[in-house]
Amino acid sequence: MERPRDQAIDTRPRAEVSLPDGQRLQAAVTRRRRDRAGVWWYDLEIEIPDRDDDRRHGPTLTSRMITFSAPHPVVQPLPGEDYSSLNPAPPHERRRWRIYDAPRTSPADYYIHRDDCAQCLGDRLLSDAEALQALADPETAVPCPVCRPDTILRTA
Incomplete structure (x- = not known):
């Protein structure tokens, strides 16, 4: 599928997420931080297909962004991705x-x-x-x- 010209390329790092039913997907990482126990928590975003109902034209395909947060090991960093841009400055x-x-x-x-x-x-x-x-x-x-x-x- 070709990307529209006006849509920017997503440069955020990606990570693999294990869903409760065993499926795996990749999501864009918007932030990561450690909790007091030292566990990494990732804030993630995925785009999913959705239906948009229009009274005049009927349903059309659109998309919706879902944001969520999950800890490691539910979220696994991907080799080659640079997460350093997500770390806050000292x-x-x-x-x-x-x-x-x-x-x-x-x-x-x-x-x-x-x-x-x-x-x-x-x-x-x-x-x-x-x-x-x-x-x-x-x-x-x-x-x-x-x-x-x-x-x-x-x-x-």
Whole structure:
């Protein structure tokens, strides 16, 4: 079957999944993580055929994405697949803070925001170390008064 031109090729790594009835299938891995016991859990996605009912034209064939999660050994990595892109960066390298211009009434040049702060319009990300360095000089940057990143950064 030929892929439509506008549909992107899926570059996510794949894994083999054993279903409860013994069938095996391959699924795209969207995320993997270890639980406290050290077992890998995989978040997976498969596309299955589905029926779409249209009152005027009758049923048509479509597809639907199913997402699910399962542990190893139900999910087996496939040889040759690269899962390293799914691993999060080490905590000291994660960029989870944003920096954006402070209002004119502020004594500092910038506000430091949490990554999900609705007050921040900027897209420049900072690591913990970079955010702490910026906050060290109150004339350069201050914490956002809404999302209060300093409450978390104190423990970083």
